[in-house]
Amino acid sequence: xxxxxxxxxxxxxxxxxxxxxxxxxxxxxGRRVRLYGLRHLRNPDAADDLVQRVLLLTIGKLRAGAxxxxxxxxxxxxxxxxxxxxxxRRGRPDVPLSETGDELPVVEPRExxxxxxxxxxxxxxxxxxxxxxxxxxxxYGDQDSAGIARTIGLxxxxxxxxxxxxxxxxxxxxxxxxxx
Amino acid sequence: VSPLACTSPLPIxxxxxxxxxELPAAAEEAFEAHLFECDACARRLxxxxxxxxxxxxxxxxxxxxxxVSEDVLARAAAAGARVRQYRxxxxxxxxxxxxxxxxxxxxxxxxxxxxxxxxxxxxxFHDLDTGERHSRRVEDVPVDAGAHEVVLLxxxxxxxxxxxxxxxxxxxxxxxDAGVSxxxxxxxxxxxxRLPR
Numbered sequence: 001x002x003x004x005x006x007x008x009x010x011x012x013x014x015x016x017x018x019x020x021x022x023x024x025x026x027x028x029x030g031r032r033v034r035l036y037g038l039r040h041l042r043n044p045d046a047a048d049d050l051v052q053r054v055l056l057l058t059i060g061k062l063r064a065g066a067x068x069x070x071x072x073x074x075x076x077x078x079x080x081x082x083x084x085x086x087x088x089r090r091g092r093p094d095v096p097l098s099e100t101g102d103e104l105p106v107v108e109p110r111e112x113x114x115x116x117x118x119x120x121x122x123x124x125x126x127x128x129x130x131x132x133x134x135x136x137x138x139x140y141g142d143q144d145s146a147g148i149a150r151t152i153g154l155x156x157x158x159x160x161x162x163x164x165x166x167x168x169x170x171x172x173x174x175x176x177x178x179x180x
Numbered sequence: 181v182s183p184l185a186c187t188s189p190l191p192i193x194x195x196x197x198x199x200x201x202e203l204p205a206a207a208e209e210a211f212e213a214h215l216f217e218c219d220a221c222a223r224r225l226x227x228x229x230x231x232x233x234x235x236x237x238x239x240x241x242x243x244x245x246x247x248v249s250e251d252v253l254a255r256a257a258a259a260g261a262r263v264r265q266y267r268x269x270x271x272x273x274x275x276x277x278x279x280x281x282x283x284x285x286x287x288x289x290x291x292x293x294x295x296x297x298x299x300x301x302x303x304x305f306h307d308l309d310t311g312e313r314h315s316r317r318v319e320d321v322p323v324d325a326g327a328h329e330v331v332l333l334x335x336x337x338x339x340x341x342x343x344x345x346x347x348x349x350x351x352x353x354x355x356x357d358a359g360v361s362x363x364x365x366x367x368x369x370x371x372x373x374r375l376p377r
Contacts, residue, residue: 078215135235152255
């Protein structure tokens, strides 16, 4: 399987004629940009929109030969994502990104496995009470470790340690060691 | 970097902290630089995010029952959280809701027994508008021994999304000698905006 830089060079050399390389590049970076978007935008729809905008910009620049170091395509894409999130926060979400006008592959978000819900519920119940409380306050209550620390009377660092331990137990209980 | 392998994989602790926005700024910058070069770590972060989404979904669907101690409620309230509480004796019913400013709703089921090792709950849901029904069993729920209660904690956002509904809970308390049936505990939930004014 080619490295990211090899794919970027193929896209640049073909000038729009290598759909396979473009699709593979979009698939790989679509995931990374979406994760970045979820972290910084906290909204799945906004993250999906960011994916489309970053990929349009990236493919457009590659086709035009405007990416100086294709081997550092990851750095280029990260820079583009940071710039667009920054622009979005400044209230300029509609800055033109590309003149290609082409449709890019849609990077579908991963759907949670419906069969895992019952098992996850059992795994949550199996956690020690304090760990379960921290997981619940983190994910249901959207509280950060400082807020949870105030709620349950622990230091924030201790909350993070217990949360890591709880996630580790859930990972094992769910059989996700390979995936995570 | 090969998309197949990573020679310096990001630790799981960092994956979790990144998703939750709790990495220090400098560490986050280095994390993202690695993430955008490494498909393997991106896949692992994807799995961590997916797990978090599953946990949130369980909470939204009311499928994950969370038992906490009374102490947690007191500390949450002392820290400024609004905790709406309902306490039920076995056989009792209560009309309940979640207000717009409630951080949490706590359901406190009295377990007036000593030496209880744990409680199994049978939770039946009835949507009073659509008629939809479902139930689920929750085993080995911890009991706050000091308060003789099972304290179930729900985020306000979760309860505010519930339709007008009846929740009927049957409990089976496990002791060393034998089990004891308790209940039913009945909660009649009405969304805040549908309460009579």
